[in-house]
Amino acid sequence: MEPNVQQTPERLAFYNKIDRANLSALWNVMGALITPEPRSSAQPALWRFADIRNYMLEAGALITAKEAERRVLILENPGLRGQSKITTSLYAGIQLVMPGEVAPAHRHSQSALRFVLEGQGAHTAVDGERTLMEPGDFVITPSMKWHDHGNTSSEPMFWLDGLDIPVVQFLDASFAEGLDEDEQPITRPAGDSFARYGHNLLPVGPRPATKTSPVFNYPYAHTREALERMKARDEWDPCHGLKLRYTNPVTGDYAMPTIGTFIQLLPKGFSTSRYRSTDATVFVPIEGRGRTRIGDQVLEWGPKDVFVVPSWRWVTHETDGEAVLFSYSDPPIQEKLDLFREDRGNA
Numbered sequence: 001m002e003p004n005v006q007q008t009p010e011r012l013a014f015y016n017k018i019d020r021a022n023l024s025a026l027w028n029v030m031g032a033l034i035t036p037e038p039r040s041s042a043q044p045a046l047w048r049f050a051d052i053r054n055y056m057l058e059a060g061a062l063i064t065a066k067e068a069e070r071r072v073l074i075l076e077n078p079g080l081r082g083q084s085k086i087t088t089s090l091y092a093g094i095q096l097v098m099p100g101e102v103a104p105a106h107r108h109s110q111s112a113l114r115f116v117l118e119g120q121g122a123h124t125a126v127d128g129e130r131t132l133m134e135p136g137d138f139v140i141t142p143s144m145k146w147h148d149h150g151n152t153s154s155e156p157m158f159w160l161d162g163l164d165i166p167v168v169q170f171l172d173a174s175f176a177e178g179l180d181e182d183e184q185p186i187t188r189p190a191g192d193s194f195a196r197y198g199h200n201l202l203p204v205g206p207r208p209a210t211k212t213s214p215v216f217n218y219p220y221a222h223t224r225e226a227l228e229r230m231k232a233r234d235e236w237d238p239c240h241g242l243k244l245r246y247t248n249p250v251t252g253d254y255a256m257p258t259i260g261t262f263i264q265l266l267p268k269g270f271s272t273s274r275y276r277s278t279d280a281t282v283f284v285p286i287e288g289r290g291r292t293r294i295g296d297q298v299l300e301w302g303p304k305d306v307f308v309v310p311s312w313r314w315v316t317h318e319t320d321g322e323a324v325l326f327s328y329s330d331p332p333i334q335e336k337l338d339l340f341r342e343d344r345g346n347a
């Protein structure tokens with residue numbers, strides 16, 4: 001599909017003529033449109049939490065959460081600067097809520113995940129229910145559900161925001177609105193969703209109408225226990241170690257309709273086999289240290305750093321001590337479109 005078209009004065013004149021009619025010749029661009037394999041502009045990159053934390057505290061002195069609506073620094077992929085993207089399809093930001101602050105209630109078409117990095121006792125309210133957040137918790141705010149964040153603790157609270165902003169932008173399907181009050185009315189007791197949907201039980205009667213999991217906080221304590229118990233047996237996947245997918249208990253599908261979320265444990269001194277897939281992936285180590293090789297680049301990471309692996313690039317991970325990595329990417333979209341592809345090297 002590589003273009004090999006000679007340009008003659010007659011052809012150039014023709015392109016100029018049809019350009020005025022909003023037409024262009026496919027034979028000049030086909031090679032760039034239909035590539036033999038993915039050629040992403042996205043680059044491998046890593047952000048150190050310690051650096052982001054300092055910048056965020058500086059931002060904390062510059063603007064309140066209320067004025068900013070969300071006090072967030074966007075992690076922009078160096079190959080996609082100015083587009084508010086960490087991968088071609090996904091957004092990432094680090095949010096700070098200072099003690100006593102409220103990030104006011106709003107809702108929007110975009111689905112959001114929070115992965116808590118630092119602090120305890122801040123809460124997110126989603127659809128009339130509050131949940132306290134702790135490091136390692138994975139929290140969802142579904143499309144068009146009201147959400148606000150508050151911090152009644154005495155420490156700053158940091159978390160990673162992952163959203164499908166580029167997907168919604170691509171589809172021109174964005175709607176958003178604010179609430180008159182900063183905090184939405186609370187209509188359900190804390191823990192209600194988890195009680196109903198988080199224990200391998202489902203309420204009888206009508207199913208929730210949304211495609212997003214009704215479990216809106218997956219506590220790290222439970223996630224970590226699952227990994228800890230699993231590691232008693234030697235079932236390490238050569239490419240992924242012990243890797244679990246967060247699921248929607250109602251459908252068995254991914255927890256969010258557009259974003260796949262995962263947690264994986266890699267044992268001390270583990271080296272994964274090389275792997276590549278079409279879902280560019282954002283990783284957040286929550287425990288442990290190690291390095292990830294993407295082609296000839298090496299990213300050294302520690303707890304709470306964020307790094308990104310572009311689509312279809314060979315990747316391997318190595319750990320020093322035992323490590324736990326949260327990650328998110330877009331397989332729910334790619335699988336529905338029959339586009340997802342992976343290559344496990346020789347594993």
Ligand SMILES: [Fe+2]
Pocket residue numbers: 106107108112147
């Ligand atoms: Fe939001």
